[in-house]
Amino acid sequence: MSTVANSTNIFWHECPVGKLDRQKLINQRGCVVWITGLSGSGKSTLACSLGRELHSRGNLSYILDGDNLRHGLNMDLGFKAEDRTENIRRVGEVSKLFADAGVICIASLISPYRKDRDACRAMLPDGSFIEVFMNMPLEVCEERDSKGLYKLARAGKIKGFTGIDDPYEPPLNCEIELQLDNGICPTPLAMAGQVASYLEDKGFLHYP
Numbered sequence: 001m002s003t004v005a006n007s008t009n010i011f012w013h014e015c016p017v018g019k020l021d022r023q024k025l026i027n028q029r030g031c032v033v034w035i036t037g038l039s040g041s042g043k044s045t046l047a048c049s050l051g052r053e054l055h056s057r058g059n060l061s062y063i064l065d066g067d068n069l070r071h072g073l074n075m076d077l078g079f080k081a082e083d084r085t086e087n088i089r090r091v092g093e094v095s096k097l098f099a100d101a102g103v104i105c106i107a108s109l110i111s112p113y114r115k116d117r118d119a120c121r122a123m124l125p126d127g128s129f130i131e132v133f134m135n136m137p138l139e140v141c142e143e144r145d146s147k148g149l150y151k152l153a154r155a156g157k158i159k160g161f162t163g164i165d166d167p168y169e170p171p172l173n174c175e176i177e178l179q180l181d182n183g184i185c186p187t188p189l190a191m192a193g194q195v196a197s198y199l200e201d202k203g204f205l206h207y208p
């Protein structure tokens, strides 16, 4: 799918109420928390836990979950490389709009290709794209297999499954890496607390 702009003779229209006004109104700074990792690594669970944690602190967030978006916005896309790239590009653009609205946007997608995640990072103002790597070993994800998809992929019934016969490129410079601690997975609440503390430290949870 081409990502070359096809529109011509178009103009940007500025509105009098801007991002700073919206941030002041809701007392927080818009940003994107981008959770990447294998299927079954715990992305959706962390997204929900973080959403709950932020809500309890009085902060407005919104979750863009890969699986859910494929029921609507991205229902025309499959899992071949160019479809995944277009999937990530669209969600990057949508998350940019949420951040511009002043919302803490939590995007949870496998987003297996580094260049696609980096392209989303480049869409956001410096510092406001927070990449969270769910660094769970494939064996842990496969053992969980909450949707039964690894079993189908191993049996050759799903082709091009991430981690099995399709690549996952781990981040090189993510803001937060979550992993096993002495072989034990931290609780979703603990992980959400770690991400929320990062957001607090960086000043996203209050304005100014």
Ligand SMILES: Nc1ncnc2c1ncn2[C@@H]1O[C@H](COP(=O)(O)OS(=O)(=O)O)[C@@H](OP(=O)(O)O)[C@H]1O
Pocket (backbone or CB within 6 Å): 038, 039, 040, 043, 044, 065, 066, 067, 070, 079, 083, 084, 085, 087, 088, 108, 109, 110, 111, 112, 147, 149, 158, 159, 160, 161, 162, 166
């Ligand atoms: N071939 C293949 N590879 C990986 N995942 C697959 C595949 N086919 C279906 N699924 C299901 O789709 C969910 C991933 O969707 P994403 O939009 O996050 O994928 S991607 O970022 O475009 O790679 C993923 O959900 P999660 O388990 O929540 O990650 C799977 O349930």
Ligand SMILES: Nc1ncnc2c1ncn2[C@@H]1O[C@H](COP(=O)(O)OP(=O)(O)O)[C@@H](O)[C@H]1O
Pocket (backbone or CB within 6 Å): 037, 038, 039, 040, 041, 042, 043, 044, 045, 046, 144, 146, 185, 186, 187, 188
């Ligand atoms: N921190 C965790 N500790 C233990 N189990 C977890 C944790 N996070 C998620 N899980 C479990 O792992 C499975 C996959 O989690 P999910 O959030 O759906 O992953 P993903 O969105 O990456 O596919 C679910 O059964 C979930 O309950």
